Amino acid sequence: MYSVSKYIHIENGSIFENGKQIVDSNTTDFSEFIKQVYRNFEHIYPKFYKMDDLCKLAYIASELVLKDETEKDIALLFSNNEGSLDTDYKHQQSIQNNDAYFPSPAVFVYTLPNIAIGEVSIRHQLKSESAFFIASEYQTDYMHQYTEHLLRTNKAKKVLCGWVHCLNGAYKACFYLVETNGILEHNNQNIKQITK
Amino acid sequence: MAVYIHSSNCISPLGFTTKDNFQALLSGRSAIEKIFINDAIGTIYAGKINNQLFDAHFQSIDTLFSGARIEKLLIAALHPLINKHCIKNDSVLIFSTTKGNISALAENQLNDAFIPTTIHNINTYFGFKTEPIVISNACVSGVMALSIAKRLIESGAFSNAFVVAADELTPFVISGFQSFQAMSNEVCKPYDKNRNGINLGEAAAAVYVSDTFSANAITIAGEANSNDANHISGPSRTGEGLVLSIEKALKEAQKTTTDIDYISAHGTATLYNDEMEAIAFNRMQLQNVPLNSLKAYYGHTLGASGLLESIVAIESLKTNTLVPSLGFKEQGTSQSINIITKQEQKPLKAILKTASGFGGSNSAMVFTKNK
Numbered sequence: 001m002y003s004v005s006k007y008i009h010i011e012n013g014s015i016f017e018n019g020k021q022i023v024d025s026n027t028t029d030f031s032e033f034i035k036q037v038y039r040n041f042e043h044i045y046p047k048f049y050k051m052d053d054l055c056k057l058a059y060i061a062s063e064l065v066l067k068d069e070t071e072k073d074i075a076l077l078f079s080n081n082e083g084s085l086d087t088d089y090k091h092q093q094s095i096q097n098n099d100a101y102f103p104s105p106a107v108f109v110y111t112l113p114n115i116a117i118g119e120v121s122i123r124h125q126l127k128s129e130s131a132f133f134i135a136s137e138y139q140t141d142y143m144h145q146y147t148e149h150l151l152r153t154n155k156a157k158k159v160l161c162g163w164v165h166c167l168n169g170a171y172k173a174c175f176y177l178v179e180t181n182g183i184l185e186h187n188n189q190n191i192k193q194i195t196k
Numbered sequence: 197m198a199v200y201i202h203s204s205n206c207i208s209p210l211g212f213t214t215k216d217n218f219q220a221l222l223s224g225r226s227a228i229e230k231i232f233i234n235d236a237i238g239t240i241y242a243g244k245i246n247n248q249l250f251d252a253h254f255q256s257i258d259t260l261f262s263g264a265r266i267e268k269l270l271i272a273a274l275h276p277l278i279n280k281h282c283i284k285n286d287s288v289l290i291f292s293t294t295k296g297n298i299s300a301l302a303e304n305q306l307n308d309a310f311i312p313t314t315i316h317n318i319n320t321y322f323g324f325k326t327e328p329i330v331i332s333n334a335c336v337s338g339v340m341a342l343s344i345a346k347r348l349i350e351s352g353a354f355s356n357a358f359v360v361a362a363d364e365l366t367p368f369v370i371s372g373f374q375s376f377q378a379m380s381n382e383v384c385k386p387y388d389k390n391r392n393g394i395n396l397g398e399a400a401a402a403v404y405v406s407d408t409f410s411a412n413a414i415t416i417a418g419e420a421n422s423n424d425a426n427h428i429s430g431p432s433r434t435g436e437g438l439v440l441s442i443e444k445a446l447k448e449a450q451k452t453t454t455d456i457d458y459i460s461a462h463g464t465a466t467l468y469n470d471e472m473e474a475i476a477f478n479r480m481q482l483q484n485v486p487l488n489s490l491k492a493y494y495g496h497t498l499g500a501s502g503l504l505e506s507i508v509a510i511e512s513l514k515t516n517t518l519v520p521s522l523g524f525k526e527q528g529t530s531q532s533i534n535i536i537t538k539q540e541q542k543p544l545k546a547i548l549k550t551a552s553g554f555g556g557s558n559s560a561m562v563f564t565k566n567k
Contacts, residue, residue: 091368104375108371109429114332115554135330153350155444
C-alpha cells in the first residue's frame with residue numbers, strides 16, 4: 001500500500017499545497033505570475049529564465065514538492081495532452097515563410113515535452129526513471145498501476161507524478177509525490193481528486 | 197513473470213516488412229539520399245519513404261481510409277500484427293513518437309497536431325477497447341515504450357500490447373536540427389573519425405508483446421531508463437545515465453557484461469553522442485562486444501528509432517547474424533569500441549539495445565532467445 005505524501009495544484013494565479021491555498025495572485029498573465037512565484041523561492045536558479053513556459057511550470061510545481069526532499073531515487077512521470085505544442089507553434093512561426101525564415105536552436109530544443117523532465121532532473125540531480133505520457137486527460141488507471149509497479153519492483157523509491165499543461169496562455173499543473181508513508185492513500189479516487 | 201516479443205513489422209524506405217528491411221541491411225542498402233525539401237532548407241541527405249510505393253502498399257490494406265499520412269504509416273505498421281494476434285478485451289495500444297502529426301501545424305490545423313487525436317483515430321480504426329498510451333520522450337521513446345509495455349504487462353494491467361513507433365521527415369524537424377548545426381552533409385558515419393553529424397529519416401515500426409511463452413518469441417529480460425541530470429541537449433561527458441541504465445538492465449536480466457554477445461547502439465554520428473557512448477561502454481567493460489549503429493542505413497528516425505532498431509537487433513539475434521555498422525572506417529572515439537565492419541555469422545544468445553536522447557534520457561534493454 002502506497003501513499004501520497006504531498007500534492008500541489010497550480011491554476012489561474014493560485015497555488016494550493018495539500019489542498020490549502022498558499023499563493024493568490026491577481027496576475028492573469030502566465031509569465032508574470034510564474035516569475036513572481038519563482039522570486040519568492042530562496043533557491044536561485046538562473047537557468048529558470050531560459051526555459052519555455054512548460055518547463056517553467058514543471059520547474060515550479062516540482063520545486064514546491066521537492067524543496068526539502070533528500071531522496072534522489074525519485075521517478076518522474078509527467079503528462080499532458082498537448083506535448084510541447086506551445087513551443088512547437090513558436091518554432092513553426094519561425095519557419096512558416098521562406099522569406100522570413102529564422103529557426104532558433106534555443107526555441108527548437110524545447111519542442112520535446114520531456115525537456116521538462118530533463119530540467120527537473122538537472123535541478124534536483126535525479127538520475128532516475130522517467131517518462132513523458134501524452135493523453136487527452138490524466139490517465140488515472142494506468143498512471144496508478146505504473147507508479148506502484150515502479151515502487152514495488154524497486155525501480156524507484158518515490159514517484160513524482162504530474163499533469164503539466166501550458167498552451168496559448170492557459171496553464172494548469174497538478175503534481176503529487178507517491179511513497180510508502182503519506183497523508184492520502186494512493187488510489188484512483190484520490191488521484192482523480194488531486195488532478196481534477 | 198516474463199514478457200515476450202512475438203512478431204514485428206517495419207515500414208521504412210528500405211521495405212514494408214521486417215523481412216524486407218533485414219534483407220536490405222544484409223545487402224548493404226542505405227535509405228539515405230539527396231532530397232530537396234524546400235527553398236529555405238534546400239537539399240539534404242535524409243531517408244524518406246517513397247510516397248508512390250507506400251500508397252500502392254497502403255491500397256492493399258485499405259482503399260477507403262483518407263486520414264493523415266502518419267496515420268497511414270501507423271495502420272500499415274500495425275495491420276499484419278493485428279490480423280495475426282487479434283485484439284482482446286485487455287489489449288492496449290502503446291504509441292512512441294516525438295512529433296506525431298506535426299505537419300498539421302504548417303497547414304494551420306492545430307487540432308490535428310495534438311498527438312491524442314492521431315492515436316485515438318488509430319485506436320478506433322482497429323477497435324481497441326482500452327485507452328491508448330503515448331510515450332513522447334525524445335530519441336529514447338521507442339525503447340522506453342517497449343519497457344513500459346513490459347512493466348504494465350508484469351503489473352497485470354494488461355496481458356498484451358501492440359507497441360507502435362513512428363515519426364515523419366518534416367521541415368519542422370529538419371529546420372530545427374539544421375539550426376543546431378547537427379546535420380551531416382553526406383551519408384552519416386557513426387563512430388568514425390570523420391563523422392560530422394546526423395542524417396534524419398522516417399519510419400513506422402510495430403511489435404506485439406504478451407505474457408504468453410512461445411519458444412520462437414524473444415524475451416525482454418531486463419530494461420531500465422536513467423537521466424543524465426546534466427544537460428538538456430548535450431550528452432553527458434561521463435556517459436552517466438547510459439551507464440546506469442545498462443547496469444540496471446543487466447542486473448534485472450541476471451546477466452553480466454560477458455553474457456552480452458552484441459550491442460545495437462544509438463550512434464547518431466554527432467561528435468559528442470558517439471564519444472559519450474564509447475566512454476559509457478568502456479566504463480561498463482563492454483568495449484570488446486561487437487557493436488553497430490543503424491543510422492547510416494535509415495538516418496535518425498527519432499521516436500521510431502528505438503523500436504525499429506530493436507526489431508532489427510532481434511532479427512540479428514534470431515538468425516545469429518551481425519550486421520556491419522555502415523559508414524564506419526576508422527576509430528573516431530577517444531576510447532576504443534568493437535565496431536562491426538563485416539557481416540558475420542556468430543551464435544547470439546543475449547543482446548543489448550541502447551538509446552540516448554535530448555532531455556538527458558537514456559534507455560537500455562536486454563533481449564534473450566528462448567531456444
